[in-house]
Amino acid sequence: MAIEVNDANFDAMVLKNELPVLVDFWAPWCGPCRAVAPIIDEISKEFEGKVAVCKVNVDEAQAAPSRFGIRAIPTLIMFKDGEVVDQVTGAVAKDNILQMINKAF
């Protein structure tokens, strides 16, 4: 399962993580977020130990989304060594997410 991350632990869990990190910015009332959620969970299992998969609920964490200029959800951002490698917005297909992950390797 993806790890829930908030403003307090965002730096530690995402920016300082030794693994590449896929972050899903979402909210419970957002339909397309719910549409991609099962794909995110699948990816977190498939890439266990290789990619850390985190979820940020934008209702609960506001600082992290605004730091990365998030204006739409779901937004998925791929981080490596604290830097943004790639990002996509909307309920995209699993393939697009896998391509994004590949850019971190």
Add this chain to the structure above:
Amino acid sequence: MQAFDAVVVGAGPAGLNAALYLVRAGFKTALIERNSAGGQVLSTSEIENYLGFPKGVKGYELADLFSAHADAYPVQRLRGDVVSMESTEENGKMHILHMQEGEDIKARAVIIATGAGNRPLGIKEEQMYKGKGVSYCALCDGNFYRGLDVAVVGGGDAALEEALYLSRIVNKVYIIHRREGFRGTQIYLDKIRSMPEKIELVTSCVVDSLDGEPNLKKVVVRHVQSGEKREIAAEGLFVYIGHVPNAQFAPAELERNEQGFLITDQEMQTKIPGIFAAGDIRAKLCRQVCTAVGDGATAASSAIRYLEHLNA
């Protein structure tokens, strides 16, 4: 290869209802969905015109109710993306579905209920501003524009309904529509016209270009007759200009209209025996939750008649 009597592709209202009817009739039924159940209903803020909900219902609540109803019966839910399909002869017609990942799935009857996606504006800056101002889901992204000015493009019900939703969050909404008159329902128009300081109608105009760095700041519209341009200061642009069918995977032999929607008879039967279509994927006048649900029931009934005939 997993085999079923019937496979329904797409778990929007049409597909969920078709699966419900099939499984209640005693057929071994799979329902394949690439995302989670609900389809476009998941991205709709408020549905006011579905019978049985006099106070309206939030899209995701209705989606959950639909999904729970299907789950009350042994429908086999499969997650995956159908990328193509073909028909073979195996003791009569058999349809094989090829998945993006994993094994093929086969069935005697297939109901295509894959609905539709947003029609993009088709201007060159659109992709660049996606997630930086351009949005196709007011419910998802509206909150990021609290107190700001935004524009909605389109003149149908989805555009009007989502403009009303946004008007409760943002400072001002411009509705950009290419015609003078609106196709949308009168009740939405009356509401919109009752708040001219909150919602401004920009008619007979199309979006010409977008500007701003790094986020959208300005929408330039062009009058369709005079060609005159006007700049609108808006940080968000919500696009509701219609739909494109999710029919890429469907057999090329199926009849389509000029926009690519699948043509069926009134019993939802396509040109290929055993393949049915239901919901927004069909060429039809009224694309709504209620018609999708109705199509689903009709398609399932046709499929049931077809399967019974095969077994007879």
